[in-house]
Amino acid sequence: MSVPEIVLGIILILAALAIIVVVLLQEGHDRDVGVVTGGADTFLSQNSARSIDTFLARWTKIIAVAFFVLVIATNIFMFMTNK
Template structure:
């Protein structure tokens, strides 16, 4: 069991590092003054889900779920 706990701990540390890097790579969510005039509704704004930013958001969601699951598993006393 100690080998499994060690492997899960290494995976947990890797997930923490990758999650931190991905969150720091994301752009800010404020649109600035362009949102007042509706300028933010451009091609880029409408297709954000298919861009690199959309991929970062999806990766953040999955890594956050993995972080929580690994946290709970590592906290169990087995």
Template sequence: MDIVKIVLTVIYVIAALAIITVVLLQEGKSAGLGSLGGGTSSSNNSYWDKNKKHSLEGKFERWTKATAALFVILALVLMILN
């Protein structure tokens, strides 16, 4: 049983590092001060919004969700095993 805990702990740490890395690689979601005056229009963003999941940013978002789910599941499993 100790070997299982060690393996799960190593995977848990790798998942934590992966979440940190992927989140840091993502672009910021805030529009900044430019949005105060209404500087963005929805017509300029429509193509980007439709095809966002195929871009690198969309892949980062999917990887963030997957690694976060793995992180939470492993945390629960490790808690039960202790």
């Protein structure tokens, strides 16, 4: 394996871990869970949760697109170097 292949592999692993972390940080969409657990949501906490959720959703999309572009670029690079 050459140095560019190793670097691209490390970047792919970091991008995959970033997707996993961002997805796990997002909250579920079950609205009645607060009632079951006894957590009362105030108006301000609901708005801050929405802004955090939209931020995480946006970054999930950005990281996912970057991951797929990186995978395609890596495959093209591997194909071109093995010819």
